[in-house]
Amino acid sequence: MHPQELAIADFTYDLPDSKIAKYPLAQRDASKLLIYNHGDISESQYYKLDEYLPANTLLVFNNTKVVEARILFYKETGSKIELFCLEPDDRYNDITSAMLEKKEVYWKCLIGGAKKWKSGALTHSFEFNGKNIELNATQIEKRNDYFLIHFQWNETTLSFAEILHFAGIIPLPPYLKRETEESDKDRYQTVYAKYDGSVAAPTAGLHFTTDLLENLGKKGIEHDFVTLHVGAGTFKPVKADTMGEHEMHYEAIDVKKSFIQNLLNHLDGKIIPVGTTSIRTLESLYWIGVKCHLGKLTSLHDDLTQWEPYELPQDIDAKTALSALIKWLEDQKMDRLLTRTQIIIAPGYQLRIADGLITNFHQPQSTLILLVAAIVGDKWREIYQYALTHDFRFLSYGDGSLLWK
Template sequence: MKRQDFYYELPEELIAQDPLEDRSSSRLLVLDKESGLVSHHVFKDITDYLHRGDCLVINDTKVIPARLVGSRIGTDARIEVLLLKRKENDIWETLVKPGKKAKIGTKISFGEGILTGEVIDVVEEGNRLIQFSYEGIFEEILDRLGQMPLPPYITHQLEDKNRYQTVYAKHSGSAAAPTAGLHFTPELLEEIQKKGVDIARVTLHVGLGTFRPVKADDILEHHMHSEFFQIDEAAAMKINKAKDTGGKVICVGTTSCRTIESAADKTGHITAKSGWTDIFIYPGYEFKLLDGLITNFHLPESTLIMLVSALAGREHVLAAYEEAVKERYRFFSFGDAMYIG
């Protein structure tokens, strides 16, 4: 299977730069995964596709303000650091720009010395391990000094950090938002629960590997980065109950999908567990748990468009994307949504 099989033309002006004021007023394209039929709605209409006995799976990870801008101690050269994965003892795996200036032993100051970091190792793909030093609570310092790590295709500065968080974000650790969840409001979630739909919370801390372009021509040669996930007993019970009673398991976002598919057994059930996943879902994959997916529109040739193609078929997905372009939908992180069921 070739990377180019998942390409589509997207006019640049359709890349959403700002979130809508009302989260749930975005548009919703509904794709029937069997027939390929497409219909157009607003996101609030998602309740029409959720029924008593179904289970809606959400990813309650919280994005940390992981982008730090500092200066190299000794030369004052500007250095940008993106926190990717917390290791131990205030050591983080990071992406540093410019990388050439971040040799082992380089010391960086942030916020006029409130936070300092030293490069202690170079790991895969040139990422740096940085040991941080500070006084106080790291999360509070990060909240003060850090910026939200918006994807490179968003050129606007975000005025309100919370607009790059879901309303149900709880466990800090992501370098990017699970963006399909950005469309939900507390009121909409309440309405869904009143219909008798169970809401299962899982956690997957989204790494930047999610956005890493597929460079190999043969997609099977693409290497997925691992991400940490956690599923508790309550979530596992809700998902299994839906499966056992004829309800549908509908995931909000590719991250929730990858979480439950990583943890599912061959019988299509799930147990409470935590660990690391590097699952890569592409056409030919047989879903163990997932019945439906709420998602955003993804970059051409990305692992995410490959995942949705595994669910609905490549031809159906690319035809739906073509329709979305024609109808001037908004694309990517702050864009409109799609329901595949």
């Protein structure tokens, strides 16, 4: 069956609210870890992860950083308007450069209380180094599912990333049903978060500590980083009956050429992405490499679309694809790949780079459940039922799993 024919109603389960972790554990790597390996289910904890990975494993982490994407503005009448900063306008080449803009920037936003804001600029004030900073927001236009907002501020030394840091609030997932607290500023970031740009954390990485990474390294388990900025689309519900009618969200990828070479060097071992964003990145790199091999990559901004992986030739090995991608980057005199992916990984998809996945437990009827089912098949139901009946904690702040394909 082609993934387009899959019915999302077949990928549901009953998730009681009591199973959703509203807060993280005090110790990151004390979280429970479900291990699924060739039909067998067992459980452990993250700090023992080195016991379940062979020495020739490469772990791949997403080092994106969650930005304070929610900004509250108040009109003179006292009405509250919330702007949720989704991603930069298309006039910018990538998220990182847009985050570094000073004085002004154009951003795609959702507006809470849009009906109260008919015209004029909104102002948010805060203190910085003893100086009053004013951030102004003006509506440029309303588009299909967002508003284009022009932000301007009066402190020319501050980048937009810094403006968000001082003026904004970390956006917790809506299913936590609580306001952001001071502790979330630290705990809703991975310990290796580096590049500003996400509006949601790559949550599988929240379980890792510097001590755990050090212990893994002592066993010869290496790690490397990709950057995929997580958009609000990660929470986008599937409203269509079949997946062919569902449009996946795009997410921005930023990957160094040296990382692709590292992947190439580890194809004979095990490659385990940490999180769904990491696996989407790895598998996208393969298909972009296939396009390079076939001479079908037409430009620097040739995004990987949702169904391309199912339409391109299926018989090209990973070494050929990654080698072609490296050569393409060298021909372009580029040391990093900046692009976007819309890939949907669902049952019927065969993993090309990854040998498994470390991930949290996901919402019913979500594209992330489809991704899990693509790796473990119909066993996903048994895995989730085990987790529900053995006191595993679900969703962003919950426990996780190591799933071997």
